[in-house]
Amino acid sequence: MRSLLLSCLLGLGAAAALAQPVSEAPPSAVVLNDQDNFVSAPDVAFDTQGNQVVVWRRFHLDDRDGDVLVRRYDAAGAPLGPETQVNVDEADDHNSPRVAAGSQSRFVVVWTRTAPDGSDTGVLARVWDGGHSQSGEIQVPTFTSGRQQDANVGMDAGGGFVVVWESNGQEPDGKFGIFARRFSAAGTPLGPEFRVDVPAGRNARIPRVAVWPDGRFVVLWSRGLSEGGAGVFARLFTASGDPSGGEILLAGDTATPFLQVPAAAARAEGGFAAAWQVCRDEGTCVIRSRSFGPAGQPLGVELPVSPAGQRSSSPDVAVDARGDSAVTWRQCLSGPVQFTNCTAHARFFDPQGIPLGTVSLRWNNNLLAPVVAAHQPDFLLIWEAFSCIGVGCGVPRPTGIYGERYRLDVPPSGDCVPTEEALCLNRSRFQVEASYRAADGTSGTAQAIPLTADSGYFWFFGEENLELLVKVIDGCAQNDRFWVFTGGLTNVEVDLKVTDTETGAVKTYLNPQGRSFQPIQDTAAFQGCTGADFALPAPALSPAAAAVWEPDIVNIFCIGSSDFLCVNDSHFAVDVSWRTPDGAMGRGRALQLTADSGVFWFFQPDNLELVVKVLDGCAVNGSHWVFAAGLTNVEVELRVEDIRTGQQKVYRNPQGRSFQPIQDTRAFPNCP
Secondary structure, three states: OOOOEEEHHHOOOOEEEEEOOOOOOOOOOEEEOOOOEEEEEEEEOOOOOOEEEEEEEEEEEEEEEEEEEEEEEOOOEOOOOOEEOOOOOOOEEEEEEEEEOOOOOEEEEEEEEEEEEEEEEEEEEEEEEEEEEEOOOOOOOOOOOOOOEEEEEEEEEOOOEEEEEEOOOOOOOOOOEEEEEOOOOOOOOOOOOOOOOOOOOOEEEEHHHEEEOOOOHHHHHHHHEEOOEEEEEEEEEOOOOOOOOOOEEEEEEOOOOOEEEEEEEEOOOOOOEEEEEEHHHHHHHEEEEEEEOOOOOOOEEEEEEEOOOOOHHHHHEEEEEOOOOEEEEEEOOOOOOOOOOEEEEEEEEEEOOOEEEEEEOOOOOOOOEEEEEEOOEEEEEEEEEEEOOOOOOEEEEEOOOEEEEOOOOOOOOOOOOOOOOOOEEEOOOOOEEEEEOOOOEEEOOEEEEEEEOOOOEEEEEOOOEEEEEEEEEHHHHHOEEEEEEEOOOOOOEEEEEEEEEOOOEEEEHHHHHHHHOOOOOEEEEEEOOOOOOOOOOOOOOOOOOOOOOOOOOOOOOOOOOOOEEOOOOOEEEEEEEEOOOOEEEEEEEEEEEEOOOOEEEEOOOEEEEEEEEEEEEEHHHOOEEEEEEEEOOEEEEEEEEOOOOOOOOEEEOOOOOOOOOOOEEEEEOOOO
């Protein structure tokens, strides 16, 4: 079985091996926990030696003027000296720091300086070599009227760097534009600033830059489209700062009302990875990602990173030398309470875009600004945490900056190429496709969403309405076969096709019209077992306990954790327990997929066992509906609770029986 081995390096130091990603691992290292001040807005980078550089902002609640600080750690995670203040001037507010590192121990920090009255802002930089500053404060823009802010920076192998920022003082109509400037390793400007976005006058915002070792770079930003909607754009530049062409639309269209906050990371082969936030009119936001070639051409498909129906934001992306990538984001409760009950997440992908696993980090329920950096084979996650007093976080408590490091050990992939209509499972050897036909004659090709290396799901009619969960398991050690397991939450006609791309063998499975999708547990599906079986080790750490809320908060919404799902506007909680024939028992571990659905695993995180969705059927029959399907034959107890009323429904699958589909359209007849 293909596996992802994530090693969480405790204290940013020695490794403790984990199995597939362990959700909600507690913070393993406090970079800074200042009880007298707020610390916020962290960023992180690796230099070529594997040392880590962490920057953040510090300020006091009674004095909003802040400072930018930096601290370095060696490759084993041990501090390389104390924290150091970066900004020299202390009269203004210094905020939004970003850091980039290059050869040996050289790095650069950029940040925004805000005047005391907030009337204008500027962008500054400072160059360091190890623990020693190599420059004073560098005024980055040559144009300093109005607001220059939200700076980002990237560094090449020789220490030269590129700074990008947004400015609204250079447009006659007050709109923002994107500007850049190149610097030598010593911090000397290599020419004046130059305009990045073309044509001007369209209010371009939130620039990000990725720099290749040879000095070439790409700049990303977001803006509205002239004909409506929104998009994320990119423009490529040579090492001398000359544009390699015009701007490129990476994502977005006239139907996308709000698309912003891009992130970018250079790939070793010359392309780049990008991530961005897509928001809908109803207030939900998702994170998506895609890889692009050296000329900006799209590679593979656009990948859904975060679950639909949630409020996901602040993406970041990193790529290691092998081409594996990690995307981080912040995800908050989708109910009316904003900026509380927020979690930080990271999802890992192989070079072909196959998901390798997800980690979810929780600390006092309130996490901000997750960022990630890569130095093969490690990914370092840094995030900010705070706690609250009062409803809606009326009084925030001082924050802390935390970090964990993860290591990927991934065997080679197969020949399958994922598309929007095909999953690639089990070392990318098996291609899975599905089609459907409804009772009224409506038909189509199912849309594929990968979950783990061995599993994924399909939707038919809407991306938040999950219909089919599929996994292909390496059972070679048991019976010299690959196994196909499928569960469905539908009763329409379904044609499922699984192709072994190594041998050309094909298996098809048909669910007839009007029948609840019957479980598929084909343990003799495919022959052709060759090579080693990649076994998963046992977890070395236990998941964290359920989240803790402040006692004075009156909560009428479900709060998700690793043990249960929160679905249908967070009004329903779903949890699962299981028992095997030999008496082993436990609780199912939850993974949210959409606002209405999620999955559970029992034994290993890449081996999904149960999919559940709770639908609002009030307009049809005055009830909320419960649908569930399983890829298991062990004893299962599924419990669904309406948080508002306390009403519960319990469903049981007996030992030894293939989990039978649940399609309960009168589960909760309590619609308002």
